[in-house]
Amino acid sequence: MKICVLPGDGIGPEIMAEAVRVIEALDLKFELEEALLGGAAVDATGDPYPEATRKLAREADAVLLGAVGGPKWDSLPREQRPERGLLGIRKDLCLFANLRPAILYPELANASTLKPEVVSGLDILIVRELTGDIYFGQPRGIENRNGERYGFNTMHYTESEIRRIGRVAFEAARKRNKRLCSVDKMNVLETTQLWRDVMTELSPEYPDVELTHMLVDNAAMQLVRAPKQFDVMVTGNMFGDILSDEASMLTGSIGMLPSASLDANNKGLYEPSHGSAPDIAGKGVANPLATILSAAMMLRYTFNNEAAAVRVETAVKKVLAQGYRTGDIYEPGTMKVGTKQMGDAVLAAL
Numbered sequence: 001m002k003i004c005v006l007p008g009d010g011i012g013p014e015i016m017a018e019a020v021r022v023i024e025a026l027d028l029k030f031e032l033e034e035a036l037l038g039g040a041a042v043d044a045t046g047d048p049y050p051e052a053t054r055k056l057a058r059e060a061d062a063v064l065l066g067a068v069g070g071p072k073w074d075s076l077p078r079e080q081r082p083e084r085g086l087l088g089i090r091k092d093l094c095l096f097a098n099l100r101p102a103i104l105y106p107e108l109a110n111a112s113t114l115k116p117e118v119v120s121g122l123d124i125l126i127v128r129e130l131t132g133d134i135y136f137g138q139p140r141g142i143e144n145r146n147g148e149r150y151g152f153n154t155m156h157y158t159e160s161e162i163r164r165i166g167r168v169a170f171e172a173a174r175k176r177n178k179r180l181c182s183v184d185k186m187n188v189l190e191t192t193q194l195w196r197d198v199m200t201e202l203s204p205e206y207p208d209v210e211l212t213h214m215l216v217d218n219a220a221m222q223l224v225r226a227p228k229q230f231d232v233m234v235t236g237n238m239f240g241d242i243l244s245d246e247a248s249m250l251t252g253s254i255g256m257l258p259s260a261s262l263d264a265n266n267k268g269l270y271e272p273s274h275g276s277a278p279d280i281a282g283k284g285v286a287n288p289l290a291t292i293l294s295a296a297m298m299l300r301y302t303f304n305n306e307a308a309a310v311r312v313e314t315a316v317k318k319v320l321a322q323g324y325r326t327g328d329i330y331e332p333g334t335m336k337v338g339t340k341q342m343g344d345a346v347l348a349a350l
């Protein structure tokens with residue numbers, strides 16, 4: 001069982017070091033091998049998703065990623081930006097199903113900017129399509145036309161792309177509270193009319209799951225008005241990008257949220273939902289828990305080891321209950337710790 005470890009940029013290497021310690025402590029005989037992605041890869045090779053990384057990522061059973069990007073690389077040509085490495089590996093490994101849970105831990109209820117009664121007990125899963133939509137659509141570009149600059153992108157989905165992400169979402173809902181809300185913009189965009197039609201056609205195959213539809217603007221509003229109405233939400237790549245950031249903030253702490261990006265065979269790339277946080281990189285203060293929880297998702301989805309996943313998740317809950325907090329989730333009365341001390345606490349709890 002081989003895991004490709006991609007620490008990435010910014011706080012990536014620091015948080016990854018803690019996740020790796022946790023994985024090694026489980027003593028499950030994983031073979032871990034490191035490679036470069038994002039800005040670190042650009043600096044070393046000029047390519048944000050170099051050939052050596054592609055080879056390792058393809059042959060590994062799972063990929064664990066820290067974070068990519070940073071201001072240092074923002075002015076490079078688009079093909080050399082760290083984000084291109086992330087989009088490249090998602091597409092290359094056909095990781096079309098992005099699962100982004102937003103869970104409010106009771107210990108962190110005060111971290112949310114929303115009233116406790118609105119968010120307490122929150123447990124939502126956003127299923128985002130990850131390899132299609134306007135993110136990858138052609139044609140795209142910025143050109144000169146009629147004497148001015150003209151920017152254009154293309155939104156598109158085939159029905160098979162919609163169906164396969166729909167199935168992932170229905171299956172996920174089946175394992176949870178059996179409610180699925182599909183999010184689109186069918187009042188304006190034809191692509192998403194097709195999205196709604198295909199989701200509706202799938203529904204009879206999952207009679208135990210209640211399917212509803214919501215327009216994306218309303219969904220954005222409902223997420224802050226009454227988020228607990230949702231169980232599983234399924235949507236396209238761009239709407240999912242936006243709604244998942246919004247949902248993460250309901251919990252007050254993006255530093256706690258893991259994610260999984262899966263292909264059709266449950267090979268996956270696992271990464272925290274947050275970014276590379278260049279402002280705190282190298283200071284040893286970043287929260288490693290989202291990366292550690294991403295490793296737990298890896299144990300569950302790719303390695304089918306529910307017991308080990310639960311063991312890691314239970315250890316994380318325990319350190320929160322013990323009062324350990326990194327700066328992003330700190331509040332008076334709790335114990336402020338750095339990245340490595342948080343890792344130590346999780347190891348002790350394991």
Ligand code: IPM
Pocket residue numbers: 083086087241
């Ligand atoms: C995410 C990120 C990426 C995305 C960026 C970094 C390309 O925002 O994983 O949500 O837009 O998908």
Ligand code: MG
Pocket residue numbers: 241242245
């Ligand atoms: Mg995003």
